[in-house]
Amino acid sequence: MDYENILTEEQDGILHITINRHTKLNALNKATIKELHEAFSEAKEDHDVKVIILTGSGEKAFVAGADISEFADFTPEEGRELAAEGQASLFDFVANFPKPVIAAVNGFALGGGLELAMAAHFRIASDNAKMGLPEVSLGVIPGYGGTQRLPQLVGKGRAMEMIMTAGMIDANQALQYNLVNHVTSLDELPELALELAQKIMKNSLVAISGAIRSINANYQDGVNGFEVEISEFGHAFGTEDFKEGTSAFLNKRKADFPGE
Known part of the structure; x- marks a missing residue:
């Protein structure tokens, strides 16, 4: 299937899904969330796909956040629907995906971007990566699972601090917090993701x-x-x-x- 906002490439049982909105720092909009759901749905039914590697295009961002312009004027009910639909169609869908999903975080992973990375089964990062949930600086809270998955990964106290301060942490801090499993250079990130995927594929x-x-x-x-x-x-x-x-x-x- 042809997509406007993502790229997909399957090779030797590994499906590479790349969010491809680099001029927008790969920000998530409704269309991108829909396309990601479709790509994962196809991968679920494709017996040739064994492992998924999820990343962003370019060298600056995995996903720099949600597209705020789409929901700046929403009512409370529309906000609830936005979170519920997004969680069901993408974030929970990825978290419960029956095939391994590796997030290769290549740069900024903020807001919905970090929430997407946290929905993956585990994360690796380039050394230029920066992660955070800045939603409270906009007067809202994380709505795509961030308040649930971040404490599971880093602990309640650190999650509270990250969310309350709306600050970013770098890749090495994310490694220390157990938010990511490995940190490597930007150039070596795709190869590390590939190596991990190939190790996984040796097993049942x-x-x-x-x-x-x-x-x-x-x-x-x-x-x-x-x-x-x-x-x-x-x-x-x-x-x-x-x-x-x-x-x-x-x-x-x-x-x-x-x-x-």
Whole structure:
């Protein structure tokens, strides 16, 4: 499918999704959110896609925020609808995506941009990256999951400080806060993302989907993550990947997972 605001390229099982509004520092507008949802929906059904790498175009920004001009005149009800629709169609959709999603943060990740990066399963960053949730400086709060995911990643106190001050942290501080897993140079960021994706693809993607569901369950109100883990663990025993993985281990050979 042809898109106006994003680029997609699939190679050897890895789908690269690039937000391509570099003149706007890749700011998220409604059209871009819709296109990202469509790209992820297609990837979900495409058996050739095993891992997704999400990044921004250019050298300045992953996503510098939401397009404020689109909602500056919204009513309270329109604001609630904006947050609910965005979370359902993109941010929660990515967080619960059954295939691994790596966010390669190449520059500014602010507001909705940081919220999108936090929705990915984990993040890596270039050393020029800067991250923050500046919404309170506009008289609003993060509305795409920021008040929920940031405390999960960095802890309540640090999240409170970041949100209340509306300040930015650099890549090394983000690494110290456990907001990102790795920091590298801007030039080496795509290669690091690729290396991590290739490592993931050596394993059972069926099992990884179960692990994603189990990990996410721990953060759902009223859901017992241990029970979900037990269920997913048991389910794995009925998969072809389990048969292949155990057979390969016992026969001292490399596993060739069928993905079933």
